[in-house]
Amino acid sequence: MLLFVEQILNGLQLGIMLFLMSAGLTLVFGIMQVINLAHGSFYMIGAYVGATVTAQTGSFVLGCLAALPAAALTGMVVEILVLRRLYERDHLDQVLATFGLIMFFNELTRIVWGRQPLFMDVPAWLAGSVELIPGVPYPSYRIAVIAVGILVGVLLYLLFTRTRTGMQIRAGASNREMAGALGVNIRLLYTLVFGLGTLLAGLAGVMAGPILAVESGMGESILILTFVVIVIGGIGSIRGALAGALLVGLVDTLGRAFLPLLLRLFFSPAYADGVAASLASMSVYLLMAAVLVWRPRGLLPAHG
Amino acid sequence: MGKRLLVVVVALAVLAAVPVMAMEPVKIGMITTLSTKAGYLGEEIRDGFQLAIDQEDGKLGGVPVELLVDDDGRKPEKAKQIADRFIKRDKVKILTGIVFSNVAIAVVPKVVRQDVIYVSPNAGPSLLAGKGCHANYFNVAYQNDNLDEVVGKYVTEAGFKNVYLLAPNYPAGKDHLAGFKRYYKGNIAGEVYTKLGQSDYAAEIAALRAAKPDAVFFFLPGGMGINFLKQYAQAGLNQTIPVFGPAFSFDERLLQAVKDAALGVKNGSQWSHDLDNPANRQFVAAFRKAYGRTPTLYASQGYDAARLLGSALKQVDGDVTKTDALREAIRKADFPTVRGQFAFAPNQHPVQDLYIREVVKGADGKYTNKTLEAVFTDHSNVYVEECKMK
Known part of the structure; x- marks a missing residue:
């Protein structure tokens, strides 16, 4: 039972990480109608810059503070230089161009930082573990990740419902020409939205740094799950991204944790482990298929 | 009369030309992985190999050599193309360099059939050691299972009785766990296969803690291993359940990205690098001087591959056209290996000694390995039986 609670927490933490990634991606996808495969690259840039600054200054907070603008600025520069030329083109062109960006950024990190993975550690004040429920020690750092994710969710909600910029973004999403005619600077707005999306990716990257290997190509492994999340949640919907991310995080984690035990009830252990390993890696895709059959536009679609 | 003289002169000229031709550098083709994040592995092999050539001023075993290097990008099909080009265009008779087993399986059987010698400085898949063995294929590094077998024996002798196993869900993952189990005699607390390339191991670590094993054995190459070790340490388990692999x-290059989380593994x-024999002391010092870093396992394998080839080239006087003689010369393995x-x-x-090492922090603050003991002496591999060498 305690193990179950711990695994739920693990699932939530993975879900929060996916939420940070998918919130940015779904904004770009839903509002700007651009398929951006290079989203994982901004996650990687966040992690690399965070790891470098943390190593130089010894301060994790400074590392985070440096990673966020680095990812956001890189994102905005990419938007101005590359993506602006792609809004009117079809999705295949966008896929090709942003796939090229992935290779560009992977090679760039190898040139700048070398081939070895970088080191980044959990800050000392988050290094221990906390007993949220007696008998379940849980790493403080992962709890901090969950807290930051919830905070970001609340801030995004406030941004979109309570501020003028949020209103303009929503207006730009529903009808680009009309919003432009009413005097909203759509170009600037798109650049800002893209910057916000990459900022969130950078935040996810720098928070993943202490848990994962900071290495070239680290963005691709999370990118696929991120796309699954926004498809499940409904493209363009932040609420959908949150729901989808938590669902995917939980299904993936609980599948990996409990499928072997479940299958052992029916098969020999060796066979059960093999089948469970394969089933667990399929679980999120099965989930996606099931959601799409049930609600083809995702759980919480953006418009209506 | 004049005609006959001419023939003699021509014959003499041809004879005289032979030794001149033999002094042309012997080409050695190195197909290795230099790009992608695993690129540092190929870099180490190449640097080790090149060091041996540089130490002899462009020669191996007194024979001038030319090392052709190309990057396979970790892709079997690309490696095949490079091998074709080396053999057909450059007329290379000796190939080496492949890092990954799946690449080796795609390339090696094809090239050895074309009367080319392949010396593996790393990958040692069971297929090429057993049913797929070939007279032209030599492995100077290890058979893949070796490094797991030594841990299996050590863990058993150290008295661990309930070990938890973890590997990625792909053929090499299963091979490595099988190698461990061949010499491990205790109970298996759990055997988990994770997704290849998985980054978050929280679920597996929680399940592992619940299974209460007395040790953990894992094979997770590259970034996966870094992720696992960091998260294992963050969960506090490195203080209670020892890890082996x-x-x-x-x-030494990967360790700098894991730091304290790997200590004691x-x-x-x-x-x-701390093996105490003259060849090794000389190698480690020369490598540090040339490249400014401590050599890794892979560099030592590249260096040994070069010196093995050097010993063979010396015996055949640089004549690589007679494959039989070259093969016999390599088989003698008459070279000063850094392994003792x-x-x-x-x-x-x-057939070599296998050791258990421990990750420690060196006096210079760098993380490195310290040799604890030799667990196997003159250890071979189990696939000898399956190999029907023609």
Whole structure:
């Protein structure tokens, strides 16, 4: 039972990480109608810059503070230089161009930082573990990740419902020409939205740094799950991204944790482990298929 | 009369030309992985190999050599193309360099059939050691299972009785766990296969803690191993349940990305920079001087591959056209290995000592390996039986 609670927490933490990634991606996808495969690259840039600054200054907070603008600025520069030329083109062109960006950024990190993975550690004040429920020690750092994710969710909600910029973004999403005619600077707005999306990716990257290997190509492994999340949640919907991310995080984690035990009830252990390993890696895709059959536009679609 | 003289002159000229032609550098083709994040592995092999050539001023065993290097990008099909080009265009008779087993399986059987010698400086898949063995294929590094077998034996002797196993869900993952189980005699607390390339191991670590094993054995190469070790330490388990593994996750370059989280981990290897023999002392000092870093396992394998080839080239006086003679010369393995001692088993894989090392923090603040003990002496591999060498 305690193990179950711990695994739920693990699932939530993975879900929060996916939420940070998918919130940015779904904004770009839903509002700007651009398929951006290079989203994982901004996650990687966040992690690399965070790891470098943390190593130089010894301060994790400074590392985070440096990673966020680095990812956001890189994102905005990419938007101005590359993506602006792609809004009117079809999705295949966008896929090709942003796939090229992935290779560009992977090679760039190898040139700048070398081939070895970088080191980044959990800050000392988050290094221990906390007993949220007696008998379940849980790493403080992962709890901090969950807290930051919830905070970001609340801030995004406030941004979109309570501020003028949020209103303009929503207006730009529903009808680009009309919003432009009413005097909203759509170009600037798109650049800002893209910057916000990459900022969130950078935040996810720098928070993943202490848990994962900071290495070239680290963005691709999370990118696929991120796309699954926004498809499940409904493209363009932040609420959908949150729901989808938590669902995917939980299904993936609980599948990996409990499928072997479940299958052992029916098969020999060796066979059960093999089948469970394969089933667990399929679980999120099965989930996606099931959601799409049930609600083809995702759980919480953006418009209506 | 004049005609006959001419023939004699021409014949003499041809004879005279032969030794001149033999002094043309012998081409050695190195197909290795230099790009992608695993690129540092190929870099180490190449640098080790090149060091041996540089130490002889462009020669190996007194024979001038030319090393052709190309990057396979970790892709079997690309490696095949490079091999074709080396053999057809450059007329290379000796190939080496491949890092990954799946690449080796795609390339090696094809090239050895074309009367080309292949010396593996790393990958040692069971297929090429057993049913797929070939007279032209030599492995100077290890058979893949070796580094797991040594840990299996060590863990058993150290009295661990309930071990938890973890590997990625792909053929090499299963091979490595099988190698461990061959010499491990205790109970298996759990055997988990994770997604290849998985980054978050929280679920597996929680399940592992619940299974209460007395030790953990894992094979997770590259970034996966870094992720696992960091998260394992963050969960506090490195203080209570010791971790073991083959050397792949603990080379000196990877360790700098894991740091404290790897301290105390014991791993199996056929070589370490602190092995005390003259060839090794000389190699480690020369490598540090040339490249400014401590050589890894892979560099030592590249260096040994070069010196093995050097010993063979010396015996055949640089004549690589007679494959039979060259093969015989390589088989003798008459070279000063950095491992202390080395011979070839009947399937042309190493017979060597295998060690357990421990990850420690050196006096210079860098993380490195310290050799604890030799667990196997003159250890061969189990696939010798399956190999019907023609």
